[in-house]
Amino acid sequence: MSEEKITIETGDAGKGTSEISKDANVDELEERALSVFSNERNEDLTALILCLVVTFGVLVFTKWM
Numbered sequence: 258m259s260e261e262k263i264t265i266e267t268g269d270a271g272k273g274t275s276e277i278s279k280d281a282n283v284d285e286l287e288e289r290a291l292s293v294f295s296n297e298r299n300e301d302l303t304a305l306i307l308c309l310v311v312t313f314g315v316l317v318f319t320k321w322m
Contacts (some may be wrong), residue, residue: 263277
């Protein structure tokens with residue numbers, strides 16, 4: 258039994274194209290995609306907070322010296 262595949266364009270972030278089963282659970286695929294974006298958002302927020310803390314620390318120590 259041959260499974261039908263659908264080729265979808267994933268763009269630069271997805272490195273081209275991807276093949277999924279025609280009977281794929283779309284809700285599950287959407288949840289997986291959203292979880293990737295959520296993880297990237299968390300990393301961005303962590304980096305922003307770290308930058309703010311370091312900047313505040315530098316400003317405090319340069320004023321005291």
